[in-house]
Structure formats: C-alpha cells, structure tokens
Amino acid sequence: MLQGALAGLAAGGLYAVLAVCLTLMSRLVRVVNFSQSATGMFGCYVAVWLSIHIGLPTWAAAVVGIVLGSALSALLGWIISTWLAEADIGTRSAVTVAVLLLLISLSFILFGNKPQPFHPLLPGPAFSVNGVVVSQVTVVTVVLSVLIALGCRALLTKTSFGLELRALSERPTTAELMGIPAKPLAVAVWAATGLLSTLVITIVAPSQSNDATSLSMLVVPASAAALLGGFRRLDLAVVGGLVLGMAQGAVAQVDSLSVVRYFLPFLVIVGLLLWSQRKEVWDVAR
Amino acid sequence: MSALQVKDVTVTRGAGAVIRDVAFSLEPGRITALVGPNGAGKTSLLEAISGVIPAASGSVHIGDTEVTKHSRVARAKLGLAHIEQGRAVFPGLTVMENLKLTARTWPRVEEVLALFPELDKRRNSPTALLSGGEQQMVVLARAFAARPKFLLIDEMSLGLAPVVFTRLLPMVTRFAEEGAAILLVEQFTHLALGVSQDAIVVSSGKVTYQGSAQDLLNSPETLHSAYLGE
Ligand SMILES: Nc1ncnc2c1ncn2[C@@H]1O[C@H](COP(=O)(O)OP(=O)(O)O)[C@@H](O)[C@H]1O
Numbered sequence: 001m002l003q004g005a006l007a008g009l010a011a012g013g014l015y016a017v018l019a020v021c022l023t024l025m026s027r028l029v030r031v032v033n034f035s036q037s038a039t040g041m042f043g044c045y046v047a048v049w050l051s052i053h054i055g056l057p058t059w060a061a062a063v064v065g066i067v068l069g070s071a072l073s074a075l076l077g078w079i080i081s082t083w084l085a086e087a088d089i090g091t092r093s094a095v096t097v098a099v100l101l102l103l104i105s106l107s108f109i110l111f112g113n114k115p116q117p118f119h120p121l122l123p124g125p126a127f128s129v130n131g132v133v134v135s136q137v138t139v140v141t142v143v144l145s146v147l148i149a150l151g152c153r154a155l156l157t158k159t160s161f162g163l164e165l166r167a168l169s170e171r172p173t174t175a176e177l178m179g180i181p182a183k184p185l186a187v188a189v190w191a192a193t194g195l196l197s198t199l200v201i202t203i204v205a206p207s208q209s210n211d212a213t214s215l216s217m218l219v220v221p222a223s224a225a226a227l228l229g230g231f232r233r234l235d236l237a238v239v240g241g242l243v244l245g246m247a248q249g250a251v252a253q254v255d256s257l258s259v260v261r262y263f264l265p266f267l268v269i270v271g272l273l274l275w276s277q278r279k280e281v282w283d284v285a286r
Numbered sequence: 287m288s289a290l291q292v293k294d295v296t297v298t299r300g301a302g303a304v305i306r307d308v309a310f311s312l313e314p315g316r317i318t319a320l321v322g323p324n325g326a327g328k329t330s331l332l333e334a335i336s337g338v339i340p341a342a343s344g345s346v347h348i349g350d351t352e353v354t355k356h357s358r359v360a361r362a363k364l365g366l367a368h369i370e371q372g373r374a375v376f377p378g379l380t381v382m383e384n385l386k387l388t389a390r391t392w393p394r395v396e397e398v399l400a401l402f403p404e405l406d407k408r409r410n411s412p413t414a415l416l417s418g419g420e421q422q423m424v425v426l427a428r429a430f431a432a433r434p435k436f437l438l439i440d441e442m443s444l445g446l447a448p449v450v451f452t453r454l455l456p457m458v459t460r461f462a463e464e465g466a467a468i469l470l471v472e473q474f475t476h477l478a479l480g481v482s483q484d485a486i487v488v489s490s491g492k493v494t495y496q497g498s499a500q501d502l503l504n505s506p507e508t509l510h511s512a513y514l515g516e
C-alpha cells in the first residue's frame with residue numbers, strides 16, 4: 001500500500017498543480033478551464049517533436065514547449081476576454097471544452113495517435129523509504145505544488161497586483177471604473193496558469209500514460225481536487241490533488257481493486273457535489 | 287479647458303431611447319444636482335458618461351479629449367470616477383484594501399481615513415461586515431482617495447437612513463471645494479439641491495430644467511412641473 005501511495009504521489013503533485021490553476025482561473029477570470037491540461041499536453045508534444053525532428057536539446061525543447069503552452073493559454077484568454085467579457089461563467093467555460101477537443105484532434109493530426117517518445121527531464125530516484133524508491137519527479141512535483149500554492153496566496157494577499165486581481169474578480173465593472181485594466185490582467189492570469197500547467201505536465205508526462213487523450217483528461221482528477229477547495233481554496237486544492245494521487249496509487253496495488261482507480265476522480269466529484277448540496281436537498285425535502 | 291462636457295448624448299436600452307439629446311458641462315469646484323423621477327434615465331446617462339454602456343449618439347469630452355469611444359479604464363485615467371448606484375463595495379476586501387486600490391500613496395490613504403473616523407476604527411475589517419452607511423463611506427472614501435477631477439455619484443442615499451446621508455453630504459461639498467467637478471444624482475431632491483450650484487431635471491429621458499439649483503429650490507412649482515415633464 002505504502003509503495004503504491006508513494007508511486008501515486010507524482011500524479012498527485014500533477015493533479016495538485018492543475019487544481020491550483022483551475023482554482024485561480026475560476027476565482028480570478030470566471031472560467032472553468034476544461035482545456036487546462038490540453039494546452040499543457042500540446043506544449044509538451046511540440047517539445048518532443050522539436051527534440052526529435054529538429055534535434056533541440058531536451059531542456060531547450062521543453063522551454064519552447066512551456067512558452068508555447070503559456071502563449072496558447074494567453075491567446076485563448078484574450079479571445080474570451082475580448083468577445084465574452086460580459087458572458088456568464090457557463091458560456092465562457094463552454095468555449096474551453098471546444099478548445100479541449102480542438103487540441104486533442106490537432107495533436108492526432110500533427111503527431112499521430114501513438115504515444116510520444118518522451119525524454120525524461122528528471123531521470124532516476126531521489127531517495128528511498130523502507131526500500132520504497134521515491135523518484136526525483138515525485139519530489140519536484142510535490143514541492144512545486146506546495147510552492148506554487150503558497151506563492152499564489154502571497155501574490156494575491158500581499159501585492160498590489162493581487163489586490164487588483166481580487167477586486168476584478170469581485171466586481172469587474174466597478175474595478176474598471178477605477179482604472180484597473182481588466183483585460184491585460186486576465187490575460188496575464190491565463191498566461192501564468194498555462195505556463196504552470198505545461199511546466200508540470202512536461203516534468204511528469206515521461207513517467208505517465210502520455211497519449212494525447214490521457215494528458216488532456218488530467219483535467220478531470222484535477223477538477224475533483226479543485227472541488228475539494230470549492231474552486232476557491234488553494235490549500236485544499238493541493239491537499240485534494242496529493243491525496244487523490246496517493247489513493248489511486250494505493251488502490252492500483254491491490255489486484256481486485258485496480259480498476260477502481262480510474263473511477264476514483266469520478267467518485268470524488270460526485271461525492272463532493274452531493275456533500276456540498278446536502279443542505280439544499282434537506283431544505284427542499286422539508 | 288478642464289471641464290467635462292456632454293454634447294447631445296442619446297442613450298438607448300433595449301428597444302428605445304432612455305436619454306435624448308442631453309447636453310451640459312461640469313466645471314471644477316461646482317456640484318450639479320441631477321434629479322428626476324424613477325426610470326427617468328439618470329443612471330443610464332451616468333453609465334454612458336463613464337463608459338459602462340455606449341452612447342448611441344452625441345459625444346462626451348474630458349478636458350480637450352473626446353472619450354465617447356474610450357474604454358472605462360481610459361476614462362478613469364483621465365480623472366473620471368463613477369460611484370455606481372447600490373453599494374459598490376468589494377465585500378471580500380478590507381477597508382484598507384479598498385482604499386489602497388485607488389490611493390497612489392500611503393499618506394493619501396491616511397489622509398482619507400482621517401476624514402472618516404468610523405472607517406479608521408475598522409480599517410482591517412472585510413467590507414462585507416460593515417453597516418450599509420459604513421459601506422457607502424468606503425465607496426466615497428475610495429473615490430476620494432483617487433483625487434478624481436470629475437466625480438459622478440449615483441444615489442448615494444439608496445437604502446440609507448436620512449441621518450446617515452446627511453453625514454455623507456458635507457464630504458461631497460468638501461471635495462468640490464478642493465476643486466472637483468461633481469454630478470450628484472439623488473432621490474432626496476431638496477438635500478441635493480441644497481448643496482449644489484447647478485441643477486438638471488430629467489423626465490422620461492429629456493431635460494426639463496437646466497439652471498440654478500437655488501432658483502429651483504425656491505420655486506416648488508417649477509420643480510413640480512419639471513418632474514412631470516412639462
Ligand atoms: N439594463 C437595462 N436594460 C434595459 N432597460 C433598462 C436597463 N436599465 C434600465 N433600463 C430602463 O431604462 C430606463 C431608465 O432607467 P435608469 O437609467 O435606471 O433611470 P433612473 O436612474 O433615472 O431611475 C428605464 O425605463 C429602465 O426600465
């Protein structure tokens with residue numbers, strides 16, 4: 001079990017970072033970004049292509065991929081804040097579903113449907129506990145998820161940039177009337193979350209199922225984790241991601257339960273939704 | 287020239303015009319009361335001036351710059367502030383954070399807090415926890431902190447007891463004395479006219495009186511017929 005849980009921790013860190021990105025997006029720019037991991041996937045795929053066909057060193061290709069993921073996300077943010085500035089969160093989120101499907105199809109067209117020959121950025125183990133090996137990837141992703149959450153919290157509460165973002169998220173029109181530029185700030189948030197998602201997917205993808213669909217669908221477990229924090233709390237999003245990853249890893253170790261791990265995110269989402277609605281249901285029932 | 291000019295502005299909402307060919311200018315140091323019955327189009331006019339909604343025709347000028355097609359942010363940068371109808375606070379931000387959003391310097395935050403002792407005592411409370419009157423003070427203080435040249439105030443008194451409102455009005459006067467041009471939309475017509483130099487009455491989207499606030503205050507018949515659109 002412990003071995004499984006530790007093995008799942010890398011995926012957990014990945015979910016945690018993506019969950020933090022989803023939380024920031026929903027709080028600050030009013031969108032549930034279904035293409036959060038697809039943009040990261042696309043950036044990674046381009047990086048792999050560059051290193052194989054152009055012969056760029058792995059790290060240089062990775063940097064290009066990360067910048068591309070960030071730019072794609074920023075572009076989408078610019079489009080949504082230009083044409084759907086006043087639209088409700090449902091409409092804005094629906095656009096990201098279209099982008100998710102577009103990116104998956106595009107990667108099939110450009111790169112084929114075989115898994116990509118990823119070169120690991122961080123090869124090898126970091127240390128071992130009771131004979132269970134913990135990889136460098138695991139250490140880096142977990143540390144990264146905690147640092148990103150702490151960094152974002154500090155940015156939001158301690159800087160004037162963060163203050164303006166919070167004001168915009170609470171009353172966009174009022175904030176604009178005070179001279180706070182909504183669109184550039186929103187695009188900056190999209191660019192930053194795009195960068196973080198691509199970065200973490202670049203680190204973890206070589207050691208995971210890394211076909212286009214699997215990577216794009218990472219948004220599902222990440223949503224489950226973000227839901228634990230109600231799409232508002234960054235700390236709970238990180239905890240949710242790490243716990244979900246570890247639970248999946250532990251379950252995968254038990255033969256009779258191993259298929260259950262694919263349903264875990266789904267079970268968590270349904271469970272949390274029912275739990276959060278319990279009061280309403282109770283009130284209606286009375 | 288440092289006035290705000292509204293030239294023949296028409297505003298449409300849904301099917302029809304809710305403001306028709308309205309023209310006036312706001313001068314530094316003067317308060318203009320904008321009054322009229324509910325639904326006359328006062329809020330729509332303010333929104334067209336600050337860029338919340340577009341003007342269908344006519345033009346808005348801040349100083350020498352025509353801003354009719356400018357964004358809200360661009361207009362704010364030219365010195366325009368708009369206090370919206372209802373209490374436009376950021377509920378999750380503290381009193382201090384609200385002020386920091388618009389004040390460019392720390393001394394300015396302290397200066398504004400000194401004007402509102404009630405707020406000074408609660409500087410670290412989230413705005414959501416303040417009373418209605420205190421929340422409206424936050425909105426006013428936040429606007430003052432930016433030192434706008436032009437200030438549009440939409441029904442500051444909405445939902446407040448008259449005593450609370452009479453506590454806020456002298457702040458508006460004081461701000462005009464410091465050189466701001468103010469457009470004051472108010473349901474408490476007499477209180478508003480009492481602190482204003484100029485007055486505009488709109489009824490069903492048309493200007494029915496434009497002139498001295500004092501004259502209007504002294505002539506209830508004029509006020510009455512202007513409200514009725516005669
Ligand atoms: N968002 C809106 N959409 C359509 N019509 C509106 C909207 N807001 C106000 N109106 C209409 O515009 C007219 C003027 O309203 P408003 O500007 O709020 O007047 P006032 O502020 O003087 O009460 C009213 O007839 C009102 O019904």
Ligand SMILES: [Mg+2]
Nearest residue numbers: 328329371441
């Ligand atoms: Mg109104």
